[in-house]
Amino acid sequence: EDQVTQSPEALRLQEGESSSLNCSYTVSGLRGLFWYRQDPGKGPEFLFTLYSAGEEKEKERLKATLTKKESFLHITAPKPEDSATYLCAVQARGGTSYGKLTFGQGTILTVHP
Amino acid sequence: DVKVTQSSRYLVKRTGEKVFLECVQDMDHENMFWYRQDPGLGLRLIYFSYDVKMKEKGDIPEGYSVSREKKERFSLILESASTNQTSMYLCASSRSVDRATYEQYFGPGTRLTVT
Numbered sequence: 001e002d003q004v005t006q007s008p009e010a011l012r013l014q015e016g017e018s019s020s021l022n023c024s025y026t027v028s029g030l031r032g033l034f035w036y037r038q039d040p041g042k043g044p045e046f047l048f049t050l051y052s053a054g055e056e057k058e059k060e061r062l063k064a065t066l067t068k069k070e071s072f073l074h075i076t077a078p079k080p081e082d083s084a085t086y087l088c089a090v091q092a093r094g095g096t097s098y099g100k101l102t103f104g105q106g107t108i109l110t111v112h113p
Numbered sequence: 114d115v116k117v118t119q120s121s122r123y124l125v126k127r128t129g130e131k132v133f134l135e136c137v138q139d140m141d142h143e144n145m146f147w148y149r150q151d152p153g154l155g156l157r158l159i160y161f162s163y164d165v166k167m168k169e170k171g172d173i174p175e176g177y178s179v180s181r182e183k184k185e186r187f188s189l190i191l192e193s194a195s196t197n198q199t200s201m202y203l204c205a206s207s208r209s210v211d212r213a214t215y216e217q218y219f220g221p222g223t224r225l226t227v228t
Contacts, residue, residue, distance in 0.1 A: 034216055043203050043219035099144045099163055099207065101217060103156040
């Protein structure tokens with residue numbers, strides 16, 4: 001069974017204080033790992049897709065990296081508007097799991113001014 | 114930009130009512146999904162569809178059914194609503210190319226309360 005574990009559950013940062021969120025996964029053949037941002041009361045917003053170990057993607061203050069067992073979302077010099085829940089999800093190759101994502105519980109990030 | 118819309122942002126229904134939640138996407142995506150999201154349980158897949166009239170059960174299909182008569186529209190049906198179906202319901206869509214699937218794009222969600 002595919003599993004995704006995110007840590008920490010919650011993270012409080014001061015504005016400008018860089019940090020990382022972790023996503024550990026077990027999957028029977030990784031097709032892709034996805035990062036989403038979710039604001040309260042809204043649907044998740046797509047951020048990145050990573051397909052293979054060693055891959056990195058960047059967007060503004062966010063950088064996602066991937067190894068064979070985990071992914072990190074690095075936040076550099078965060079601002080209060082980066083406060084949100086960050087979700088990680090994996091997609092397995094083929095079979096009956098075709099098209100399906102398995103999500104982690106998310107990390108609630110709060111950035112204080 | 115991909116746009117996924119859901120018929121209602123907030124909905125209040127009574128126990129035993131039949132409830133329809135509708136989702137429309139405008140990007141000609143092959144795949145569509147219905148999730149529910151609850152505190153402490155995260156996002157859980159109810160049903161998904163990879164083509165018109167095709168559907169597959171997700172992790173928690175009990176008490177739900179779906180309909181996909183047109184490519185852009187995917188409906189979630191609660192045949193007889195119960196209080197334990199009070200939740201945030203999220204629809205998503207994604208494209209497929211040669212059996213490779215891509216990121217899912219989500220709608221704004223429907224907060225359903227069953228009393």
